[in-house]
Amino acid sequence: MPLLVKGGRVVDPASGTDEALDLLIEGGRVARRGRGLAAPKGAEVLDARGLVVAPGFIDMHVHFREPGQEYKEDIESGTRAAASGGFTSVACMANTDPVNDTSSVTERILKRAREVGAARVHPIGAVSMGLKGEALTEMAEQLAAGAVAFSDDGVPVRTAALMRAALDYAGMLGAPILDHAEDRSLSQGKVMHEGKVSTLLGLSGNPAASEDICVFRDIRLAELMRARVHILHLSSRGAVELIRQARKRGVRVSGEATPHHFTLTHEAIQGFNAAAKMAPPLREEEDRQALLEGLRDGTIEVIASDHAPHYEAELQVEFDEVPFGVVGLETAVPLALDRLHHAGVLTLPQLISKFTAGPAKVLGLKLGTLAEGAPGDVTLLDPGREFVVDPEGFESRGRNTPFGGWKLRGCAVATVVNGEIRMNRIAGPMQIFAGERVA
Amino acid sequence: MTPEPFRRKDLLSIRELSAGEILFLLDQTDSFREVNERDIKKVPALRGKTVVNLFFEASTRTRASFEIAGKRLSADVINLSATTSSTQKGETLRDTARNIEAMATDVLVVRHSASGAAHYLGRELRCSVVNAGDGCHEHPTQALLDLYTIREHKKDFQGLNVSIVGDIAHSRVARSDIAGLLKLGASVTICGPSPMLPAEAGCLGARVTTRVEEAIEGADVLIALRIQLERGAGANFPGNREYATTYGITRKRLKSAKRELLIMHPGPINRGVEMSPDVADGPFSVILEQVEYGVASRMAILYLLAGRKADEPAPSPPRLEEQAPEPAPLRRTEDALAR
Numbered sequence: 001m002p003l004l005v006k007g008g009r010v011v012d013p014a015s016g017t018d019e020a021l022d023l024l025i026e027g028g029r030v031a032r033r034g035r036g037l038a039a040p041k042g043a044e045v046l047d048a049r050g051l052v053v054a055p056g057f058i059d060m061h062v063h064f065r066e067p068g069q070e071y072k073e074d075i076e077s078g079t080r081a082a083a084s085g086g087f088t089s090v091a092c093m094a095n096t097d098p099v100n101d102t103s104s105v106t107e108r109i110l111k112r113a114r115e116v117g118a119a120r121v122h123p124i125g126a127v128s129m130g131l132k133g134e135a136l137t138e139m140a141e142q143l144a145a146g147a148v149a150f151s152d153d154g155v156p157v158r159t160a161a162l163m164r165a166a167l168d169y170a171g172m173l174g175a176p177i178l179d180h181a182e183d184r185s186l187s188q189g190k191v192m193h194e195g196k197v198s199t200l201l202g203l204s205g206n207p208a209a210s211e212d213i214c215v216f217r218d219i220r221l222a223e224l225m226r227a228r229v230h231i232l233h234l235s236s237r238g239a240v241e242l243i244r245q246a247r248k249r250g251v252r253v254s255g256e257a258t259p260h261h262f263t264l265t266h267e268a269i270q271g272f273n274a275a276a277k278m279a280p281p282l283r284e285e286e287d288r289q290a291l292l293e294g295l296r297d298g299t300i301e302v303i304a305s306d307h308a309p310h311y312e313a314e315l316q317v318e319f320d321e322v323p324f325g326v327v328g329l330e331t332a333v334p335l336a337l338d339r340l341h342h343a344g345v346l347t348l349p350q351l352i353s354k355f356t357a358g359p360a361k362v363l364g365l366k367l368g369t370l371a372e373g374a375p376g377d378v379t380l381l382d383p384g385r386e387f388v389v390d391p392e393g394f395e396s397r398g399r400n401t402p403f404g405g406w407k408l409r410g411c412a413v414a415t416v417v418n419g420e421i422r423m424n425r426i427a428g429p430m431q432i433f434a435g436e437r438v439a
Numbered sequence: 440m441t442p443e444p445f446r447r448k449d450l451l452s453i454r455e456l457s458a459g460e461i462l463f464l465l466d467q468t469d470s471f472r473e474v475n476e477r478d479i480k481k482v483p484a485l486r487g488k489t490v491v492n493l494f495f496e497a498s499t500r501t502r503a504s505f506e507i508a509g510k511r512l513s514a515d516v517i518n519l520s521a522t523t524s525s526t527q528k529g530e531t532l533r534d535t536a537r538n539i540e541a542m543a544t545d546v547l548v549v550r551h552s553a554s555g556a557a558h559y560l561g562r563e564l565r566c567s568v569v570n571a572g573d574g575c576h577e578h579p580t581q582a583l584l585d586l587y588t589i590r591e592h593k594k595d596f597q598g599l600n601v602s603i604v605g606d607i608a609h610s611r612v613a614r615s616d617i618a619g620l621l622k623l624g625a626s627v628t629i630c631g632p633s634p635m636l637p638a639e640a641g642c643l644g645a646r647v648t649t650r651v652e653e654a655i656e657g658a659d660v661l662i663a664l665r666i667q668l669e670r671g672a673g674a675n676f677p678g679n680r681e682y683a684t685t686y687g688i689t690r691k692r693l694k695s696a697k698r699e700l701l702i703m704h705p706g707p708i709n710r711g712v713e714m715s716p717d718v719a720d721g722p723f724s725v726i727l728e729q730v731e732y733g734v735a736s737r738m739a740i741l742y743l744l745a746g747r748k749a750d751e752p753a754p755s756p757p758r759l760e761e762q763a764p765e766p767a768p769l770r771r772t773e774d775a776l777a778r
Contacts (some may be wrong), residue, residue: 199637200454202554202575202614207638272555315561317532318553320574 002026003419004039008048011414012410013353014053014360014369020437023053025419033372046379047426054090054352055370056377056417059112059329060082061153061232061256061304062361064090064114064121066095067105073236073309073397075109076116076434078140079395081307082331083432086412088377089367090119090307090329091359094126095154095381101126101137103145110146118422118434119415120377122148122363123360127177128251133158139170145302148363151178154234156214158184164221167392170228176254176362178230181214182206182280189318193235193281196322201272202425203319206237210285211280215239219253221244228252230362233306235261242254244299255294256302260326262291268402272319275402277322278308284305294359303359305332308400327391327398335381335403347348348383355379380426383410395432440623442466445743449561449568453618458722461586461619465741468587468732473512475735485514488545488745492518494571495551496694500706500730501571501581505548508737514745518699532556533563540566545745549573554611567744575609580740581705582615584733586623588725589660590699591732596623603627603656604686605664605713606635606672610645612705617645622692630654632686634675635666651686653691660701663688663713679712689715701725702746 005023010033013020022037023030033136039045064078065071072281073081073091082090092109094100100109106123113121129135131154134408139150150170157163157179166177187206194205215231219242222229234240234255243255260278268276276282294300308325315322333355340346346354360368367375389406392397415423423432443459445467453461474482491507492502502518509516518713521528528535532551539547546567549557554574561568573580586596591597601620607613607629620627627645628638630653640647648654655661666672668683676682693700702714702724710716719726 044672194638195640196642199639199642202573202577202611205638208552272558274559313531316531318532318551319555320604321532402648 002031002040003046003376003416003421004037004043005046005048005053005380008051008380010053011348011349011352011371014055015209015371016322017370018188018349020212021211023370023378025416026154028226028376028418030370030372030376033370042422044207045245046380046416046421047420049230050382051383051413051426052348052369054379054381055356055368056335056415057086057151057257057412058089058359058368059087059305059332059354060091060302061362062092062307063089063309063325064092065094065096065309067108070396074313075121076422077395077397078307078329079113079119079121080178080392080432080434081327083415083434084377084395085329085331085413085431086333086381087123087329088119088379088417088422090417091122091124091363092146093124093151093153094293095131095432097208097431099126100124101129101131103138103141105325106145106147107140109135114436117174118432120417123367124149124151124178126150127152127157127175128162128411131155133162136162136165139173139175143173148365149176149178151180151232153180156180156182156184160217160221163218164225167221167227167229170390171225174364176228176230177216178232179218180232181211181218183210185281186210186213190422191277192269193283195265195284198270201269204248206281208238208283211236212238212242215242219243219251222253223251226252231255232256232289233280233285234294234300235287240290240294240299244294244297247299254302255298256304257291258304258306258337259328259332262288262295263335263339264402273402274315274319274322275326275400277324278326279323293388293431295340295354296345301354302362303336303354304359305329307396309396310400312399315400323374326401327394327396329396330394331389331401331403333381334387334389338408339380341383342409376416378416379412380411380414381410385399385409385411385413387411391404444573449745450579450740450744451464451557451561451570451583452566453579453615454577456622458622459641461583462621465587465590466737468583468741471735471738471742472732474738475731480511482511483513484511484742485745487544488514489502490514490516490546490548490741490745491539492516492571493521493539493543494519494691495521495549495556496572498550501550505571505737508734508741511734512738512742514741516757519525532545532617535546536564536733538558540564546741557647563731567747569740569744572611574611576611577615577699579611579615580733580737581612582619583740584729584736585616585662585703585705586619587732587736588703589701589727592725593659596620596625599625599660600658601625601660601662602630602658603662603664604630604651604654604688606666607631607640607664608635608637609667609670610664615687616662617643620696621645628654629657632676632682635672638732651692655696657697658700659697660703661688661696664704664711665707665709683712684759687711687713687715688718690717693718701724703729706730
């Protein structure tokens with residue numbers, strides 16, 4: 001059934017578009033863009049008056065816990081959270097149980113996504129077997145099965161030698177390596193950023209240098225192998241600066257910022273607030289400012305949530321034992337609109353690019369644009385809609401967020417995947433449509 | 440500074456107390472000291488009240504002190520040792536503590552290897568929680584007995600110079616002592632080799648030095664601390680032998696000290712490492728007095744917490760440290776995202 005998105009402001013940074021246009025999607029693709037388009041016979045119409053029509057948002061860094069830890073999150077609840085948050089695509093990390101280090105796990109994830117998904121799922125394969133940092137995975141076979149990139153996220157690629165080999169081989173295959181950059185000898189066992197707050201609370205600290213050292217390693221190796229590397233969840237000023245300088249001399253390195261790192265600092269942990277425990281840790285105000293500057297000047301091309309759901313009982317323990325990570329799919333877009341767009345850090349096209357063209361480029365996906373002929377993935381935003389974050393109402397099984405109770409301005413109000421509505425709350429309560437409709 | 444009543448549900452840290460509350464607790468300690476000097480060392484103040492010592496870390500002194508304090512007040516005192524962390528045991532810390540609370544416990548005294556464990560329980564439980572040491576964070580009752588001991592000998596905190604020498608980074612005693620001493624108007628110097636000072640030592644509010652001579656000179660009180668090898672102090676420092684030579688408090692090092700320098704130590708002492716035996720047992724050492732006053736100090740705390748009337752509102756604020764700067768209003772609006 002054709003779909004007409006009518007009366008909205010189309011903002012598509014990839015094609016340089018920012019104007020009032022109607023959008024006709026037919027056969028899963030953007031068929032026509034223009035003013036006053038008539039709805040073909042039998043077409044569904046989305047009334048987008050007063051809304052921003054953007055390419056489908058991509059969250060290139062999420063942790064769905066399927067297979068293995070479905071009690072935390074599975075592909076169904078995870079993609080529902082994605083749809084609710086405004087995402088049409090997610091890339092899921094390999095640290096499941098079993099690890100996604102073989103094509104059969106990749107295939108299983110994609111099969112489940114087809115059956116129950118409310119958004120597209122792009123599996124990320126592991127760099128090393130079992131994330132152990134020893135032997136490379138069968139990358140060619142994983143790519144053939146549908147993997148889009150490789151990462152040992154949760155931990156860094158363990159050694160420089162392995163990183164070099166991974167960049168070499170994945171580079172030949174055209175896939176990027178995504179690295180969780182930390183020097184583990186400095187960060188292992190440390191529960192927060194090393195600084196004033198860790199000193200006052202007597203909690204073990206991990207210095208920003210831990211990230212900087214690993215980012216430098218990754219940049220030099222990407223340079224050496226002429227391959228592409230992407231630094232996940234940047235947290236330190238030094239790392240942003242290293243990436244800026246490397247990009248200036250032509251190194252193929254990209255970076256990503258999470259909403260929690262560009263919104264909060266280590267002060268959020270005062271009072272032993274376990275909801276603000278994450279790796280890499282929340283750091284200092286100067287680090288947060290550096291992330292904002294990196295987003296502003298284009299050093300950081302991607303915003304991703306690092307959505308990391310955990311089971312409630314696992315959080316009812318002493319701070320040291322609380323697992324790292326926060327859920328983010330349902331707060332990422334509102335935080336970006338509120339803290340970046342309304343706060344004057346990014347224009348709307350800049351912001352949309354970080355969720356669309358930016359991640360599509362890193363992962364080599366033919367998504368992230370609304371040019372005619374592109375896949376019919378659309379996210380509709382209402383930048384002015386205010387709401388209060390209510391974790392109890394999340395689609396995700398995880399409730400671990402430091403943003404409960406925050407009043408935010410701006411959110412996604414509908415998603416379209418492959419020409420079909422997946423989430424809609426433009427007028428009335430939210431509806432999510434999951435399952436076989438996703439191609 | 441005048442005393443102001445202590446009306447909290449819990450005693451979790453010194454940092455959260457006002458100077459007035461600390462003075463009040465010291466004054467209360469005075470009245471319980473007298474009980475400990477009687478022939479029959481028991482009063483019926485907490486008859487029918489239950490105090491549970493829940494210790495996740497080994498302790499001799501502190502646990503015995505709380506037990507004796509409770510018993511001298513006629514409370515029923517139960518000691519529980521749990522040697523493993525929640526995750527190893529498969530039961531959450533919350534469940535462990537709530538089970539104990541369910542047996543109508545009035546005061547839970549908790550020691551834990553993780554910083555913030557007592558704060559977490561204070562938030563989760565309705566009964567009173569006393570922090571008997573949490574990780575490298577705080578040990579408030581040790582600070583109260585240290586402050587009491589200092590006041591007994593020096594009378595006034597204003598203008599008093601107190602030096603704390605040793606493994607500051609891993610010391611919960613240091614954090615509590617520093618907070619209490621500064622609030623009462625003393626000047627504090629912390630001293631240790633650089634690897635034993637916290638990352639941002641300056642933010643604790645004390646003068647920081649790595650030269651032990653500087654800590655000794657001009658000090659009225661010197662508190663020596665043990666090297667906490669079990670918390671990883673050994674990983675960044677050559678070891679006890681090197682420490683003893685370079686920082687150990689010996690009679691020779693004390694030659695430049697003030698005549699009436701008070702020598703303190705929270706125990707356990709590693710004789711010959713952080714302090715030589717002749718100093719530990721010397722004329723100005725009050726190390727055993729600290730232990731003696733600890734009982735009275737803990738009697739005061741238990742009495743105030745267990746004696747709190749049930750219908751009084753729980754006085755501890757929900758957030759126990761200073762508020763994070765970001766606004767987090769915990770209210771819902773009717774038209775949050777329409778679901």
